[in-house]
Structures are given as structure tokens and as C-alpha cells.
Amino acid sequence: MVSILEGLHPHEYEHPFDAKALDSLQGTAGLEILSRKFLKNGIERFYTIQCRGSNLQVTSSNYAEIYKQLVDVCNVINVEAVPDLYIESDGSINAMTVGVDNPLIIVTAGAIDHLSQSEMAFLLGHEIGHVKSRHVLYHLMAGSLAFAGGVVGDYTLGLGNLLTMPLRWALFRWSRMSEFTADRCGLLACQDFDNVVSTFIKMAGLPEKYRDQIDRQSFIKQASEFESLDFEKTSKWLKLASSLNRTHPWTVLRSAELIKWVESGEYQQVLDRQTVDRLRIRYEGSFQFCRRCSYRLQGTERFCNSCGQELRPSNQIL
Ligand SMILES: [Zn+2]
Numbered sequence: 001m002v003s004i005l006e007g008l009h010p011h012e013y014e015h016p017f018d019a020k021a022l023d024s025l026q027g028t029a030g031l032e033i034l035s036r037k038f039l040k041n042g043i044e045r046f047y048t049i050q051c052r053g054s055n056l057q058v059t060s061s062n063y064a065e066i067y068k069q070l071v072d073v074c075n076v077i078n079v080e081a082v083p084d085l086y087i088e089s090d091g092s093i094n095a096m097t098v099g100v101d102n103p104l105i106i107v108t109a110g111a112i113d114h115l116s117q118s119e120m121a122f123l124l125g126h127e128i129g130h131v132k133s134r135h136v137l138y139h140l141m142a143g144s145l146a147f148a149g150g151v152v153g154d155y156t157l158g159l160g161n162l163l164t165m166p167l168r169w170a171l172f173r174w175s176r177m178s179e180f181t182a183d184r185c186g187l188l189a190c191q192d193f194d195n196v197v198s199t200f201i202k203m204a205g206l207p208e209k210y211r212d213q214i215d216r217q218s219f220i221k222q223a224s225e226f227e228s229l230d231f232e233k234t235s236k237w238l239k240l241a242s243s244l245n246r247t248h249p250w251t252v253l254r255s256a257e258l259i260k261w262v263e264s265g266e267y268q269q270v271l272d273r274q275t276v277d278r279l280r281i282r283y284e285g286s287f288q289f290c291r292r293c294s295y296r297l298q299g300t301e302r303f304c305n306s307c308g309q310e311l312r313p314s315n316q317i318l
């Protein structure tokens with residue numbers, strides 16, 4: 001049984017590496033100009049039109065079963081505006097999101113063929129996670145780096161020249177880190193870690209022939225072995241990453257990050273809605289303040305004594 005996470009906000013589950021990488025990306029010279037050019041030249045519109053024109057649309061009357069799943073996932077992770085959904089005729093298991101103002105999600109036919117309902121909830125939840133955290137613009141920018149100097153570079157009339165090396169790396173690094181946040185959102189959507197692991201195994205390329213023999217334990221063991229790699233400090237993994245050409249590489253690494261989150265107990269705290277206070281309380285050193293009115297809090301109250309804002313859910317034990 002999947003529980004509805006009322007009022008779920010990305011601050012409750014955002015991966016700290018994502019936030020950090022975003023900070024440094026936003027501090028990198030040239031990002032602003034690049035973003036403005038990107039939007040002005042209609043590159044993101046180009047992606048959107050291309051997707052709408054070449055894929056099958058899923059609606060409440062067309063492939064209604066898939067549409068219902070999308071609506072259910074949106075409901076679980078607190079998304080009111082259900083994004084448009086399209087199916088791409090591609091046998092691999094994948095999904096992506098385009099469209100900054102009106103996001104639309106594309107899932108491959110392979111994903112629909114090979115994923116169970118719960119696995120699909122993870123995949124859709126992951127994509128909606130990108131929408132919730134407003135990742136789409138920078139993602140599209142990072143995605144077009146792959147073609148910089150090529151198709152998109154020409155199309156954008158010199159956009160490639162704006163992509164300095166530091167900016168390129170910052171975008172790339174952030175786009176990878178943002179996957180960790182989206183994975184957490186995906187897990188919150190399907191609420192079944194085993195099904196997340198089996199999705200990763202299928203995405204990692206498990207041959208069709210062995211789809212009935214999924215060995216989650218050995219995959220988890222493989223993922224856990226990555227823990228010794230401190231990829232916050234080393235740039236080695238970035239180099240490895242840049243040599244891979246796939247949208248969602250390193251399923252193993254992503255699983256490792258998700259395992260850590262589950263084991264830390266934070267995932268359960270979000271499910272139990274104990275993380276709601278992260279939105280309402282600002283922590284500064286050992287002090288706490290009401291985010292709404294900046295009143296200094298004792299740290300134990302349920303409501304702000306100054307503005308009356310509820311600070312903590314009633315079921316939270318202090
Ligand atoms: Zn993603």
C-alpha cells in the first residue's frame with residue numbers, strides 16, 4: 001500500500017550533493033548568459049515540439065492505464081499539474097523530461113513493456129522529481145553539451161562558444177548529482193525499495209532471458225562496494241562519467257546512494273511526514289527560527305508563538 005505524502009516538498013528529500021553542486025553551478029561565470037540565450041533561441045521549445053511531434057501521447061482515453069499510473073504518482077508525491085506524457089518507440093528502458101514551463105515526460109516503449117506497475121511508479125516518480133525540483137532547464141542545457149559544436153551548437157548560432165570548460169563541468173557535475181534527488185523522489189513515489197533495485201537492474205542491461213531471475217542481493221552488494229569511493233572529493237568518477245554516453249549511467253552508483261538514504265532512516269522520516277518542519281523552521285547554528293516571520297524559537301513548540309504557523313506535524317515526537 002502506497003501512502004499519499006501530503007504537502008511533500010523537495011526540501012524534504014533533496015540530496016545534499018545536488019544542492020552543493022547547484023550552488024557552485026550558479027556561482028560559475030556565464031551561466032546566466034547561457035540560460036538566457038538558451039531560452040531566447042527557443043532551444044527548449046525545439047525539444048518540446050520535437051517530442052510532441054514524434055511520439056505517442058498518453059491521455060485519459062489513450063493508453064488510459066498508463067495515464068492513471070501517472071495521475072496516481074502525481075497524487076502520491078504532491079504534484080497538482082499532471083505533466084503530459086508521451087511514449088517513444090525505443091526498446092531500451094528509459095525516460096526523460098523536457099519543457100521548462102510546461103514539462104512533458106517521455107517514457108520508452110521498452111519501459112512500458114518491461115517494468116511492473118511499481119517499477120513504473122519509480123521511473124515516473126524520478127522524472128516528476130526533476131520537475132518538482134525545477135531541474136529541467138539546466139538539464140536540457142547539460143544535455144545539449146553532448147552536441148555542443150555539433151547539431152545544437154550550430155542550431156544555436158554560437159551557443160557552443162559560451163560553454164567555457166568550467167561551466168561545462170559545473171553543468172555536467174550538477175546534472176549527475178541531480179539524479180540522486182530524482183531517485184529519492186522516485187522511491188517516495190513507489191515506496192518499495194526492492195522494486196527500485198529491480199528497475200535499476202533492468203536499466204543496467206539485464207538480458208531479457210534472465211528477467212525472471214533478478215538477483216537483488218548481489219546487485220545491492222555490488223552497489224555497497226562503491227561506498228568507499230568518496231566521489232565528492234575525487235574527480236575520477238567525473239572522468240569516468242564523461243566517458244559514458246548514456247542519460248542515466250551508473251545505476252550501481254545511484255543505487256548505492258539510495259541505499260545509504262534508506263539506511264540512514266531519513267527515507268522513513270519522510271514517509272512518516274517528520275520532515276515537514278524542514279520547510280517551516282530555519283536552522284542557524286544551534287538556533288531555530290520560524291521561516292515565515294523569523295521569530296526565534298525555543299525548539300520544542302508545535303506552533304510559532306509569534307505568527308501561529310504550525311511548525312511540526314502533530315505525530316512528531318520531540
Ligand atoms: Zn533523471
Ligand SMILES: [Zn+2]
Nearest residue numbers: 290293304307
Ligand atoms: Zn512565525
